[in-house]
Amino acid sequence: MSSVIIKGLYKKYENGTVAVSNFNADISEKEFFVILGPSGCGKSTLIRMIAGLEDITEGDILINDISVHSVPPKSRGVALVLKNQTLYPNMSVYENLEFGLRLRKIPKEEIERRIEQVVGILDIGAILDRKTAALSGGQRLRIAMGRAIVQDPKVFLLDEPLLNLDAKLRALMRSELKTLHRTLGKTVIYVTHDQAEAMELGSRILVMRNGSVQQTGTYQELYDSPVNLFVAKFIGSPQMNTCEAELFSNEGRLWLRFGKGYEIALPDTPDSAGLIKYSGKKLLMGIRPTDILLVSGNEEKDHSAISMTVESVELLGTHVNLRLSGEGVGFMVSSPITTRAKAGDDLKVYLNSEKIHIFDSDSERRIN
Numbered sequence: 001m002s003s004v005i006i007k008g009l010y011k012k013y014e015n016g017t018v019a020v021s022n023f024n025a026d027i028s029e030k031e032f033f034v035i036l037g038p039s040g041c042g043k044s045t046l047i048r049m050i051a052g053l054e055d056i057t058e059g060d061i062l063i064n065d066i067s068v069h070s071v072p073p074k075s076r077g078v079a080l081v082l083k084n085q086t087l088y089p090n091m092s093v094y095e096n097l098e099f100g101l102r103l104r105k106i107p108k109e110e111i112e113r114r115i116e117q118v119v120g121i122l123d124i125g126a127i128l129d130r131k132t133a134a135l136s137g138g139q140r141l142r143i144a145m146g147r148a149i150v151q152d153p154k155v156f157l158l159d160e161p162l163l164n165l166d167a168k169l170r171a172l173m174r175s176e177l178k179t180l181h182r183t184l185g186k187t188v189i190y191v192t193h194d195q196a197e198a199m200e201l202g203s204r205i206l207v208m209r210n211g212s213v214q215q216t217g218t219y220q221e222l223y224d225s226p227v228n229l230f231v232a233k234f235i236g237s238p239q240m241n242t243c244e245a246e247l248f249s250n251e252g253r254l255w256l257r258f259g260k261g262y263e264i265a266l267p268d269t270p271d272s273a274g275l276i277k278y279s280g281k282k283l284l285m286g287i288r289p290t291d292i293l294l295v296s297g298n299e300e301k302d303h304s305a306i307s308m309t310v311e312s313v314e315l316l317g318t319h320v321n322l323r324l325s326g327e328g329v330g331f332m333v334s335s336p337i338t339t340r341a342k343a344g345d346d347l348k349v350y351l352n353s354e355k356i357h358i359f360d361s362d363s364e365r366r367i368n
Helices: 043-051 093-101 108-122 137-149 165-184 195-201 219-224 231-236 272-278
Strands: 003-014 020-026 032-036 058-063 079-081 154-161 187-192 206-209 211-218 241-250 253-258 262-266 281-288 290-292 306-316 319-325 332-336 345-349 357-360
Touching: 003 043, 003 281, 032 043, 032 195, 043 079, 043 154, 079 137, 093 108, 093 262, 108 137, 108 165, 137 165, 165 195, 187 195, 195 272, 206 219, 206 231, 211 219, 219 241, 219 319, 231 241, 231 281, 231 357, 241 272, 241 332, 241 357, 253 272, 253 281, 272 357, 290 332, 290 357, 319 345
Parallel strands: 032 187, 032 206, 079 154, 154 187
Antiparallel strands: 003 020, 003 058, 206 211, 241 253, 241 281, 253 262, 281 357, 290 345, 306 319, 306 345, 319 332
């Protein structure tokens, strides 16, 4: 069990490319900590620096409050599982599990004890004699995890381990990883670009972009209170709707004007006073598809409803995603499967004013 503290980490390659910039994180003991970001944002570089496989340009990494900046990879107490499990194809499962331990000259009795423990945890006794080249993707991942577990590391580093599995197997392995984490009680740092994995696995999630930290929190915190436009649109599916808007005051209340003449009154909250300085400025308005409600027949005369036309309909599980267009603006709406709307229908919708996010157009920071 170990905490991991990352302080001002910076990685710059000889060609001038900056992969990681001023990266800070504080990961608690036994935490399942997820680093989430798009491809090319520096996630794998970061995980390799923690493992000691990449040099650090600036900053420090502490495991259990001890700097590992100058500690060789084999002595850091970490185990790395990669997206392409690096198993030895001509060795049996048992030989793969024991190989690293034999290199470290672990006594034979201890090797057998550790492997026996892993066999029980992962339920792989039936395939110990099989060559890893003949295993399925799920089995290969279990063996890669087993090879990490037998090392008895302080910290597990998982770099998109489910990337090459099909959707059904990914869902199964996510469940198995959660169970494994509870069983082992170890610190896990998990890298992914898949927010479904992050949401299901992570006790906390760090959103990364262009090598730097955007925001850290639970999935619900990131979803409800994104600090900027990138986090707002990266978290949530379908992603948040956004459009240009203008803030103005009328009879003591703040309003947003968007599209060609649409207006919506904002709720009177402690934030309102701070928003007044943005009056007359061009802003970005954001609202999630689940926060736009279709108006029922007996509500159609409500003046706060706006008229839009259905462009397309997408069936998705228990919900229907509707692409709507109106006067100079378009929205995605997520509604229950019972919705009967079809392409070409004219609808009226409510925008839940309490769920509207407002972003500064220049900085893209959320201001409310």
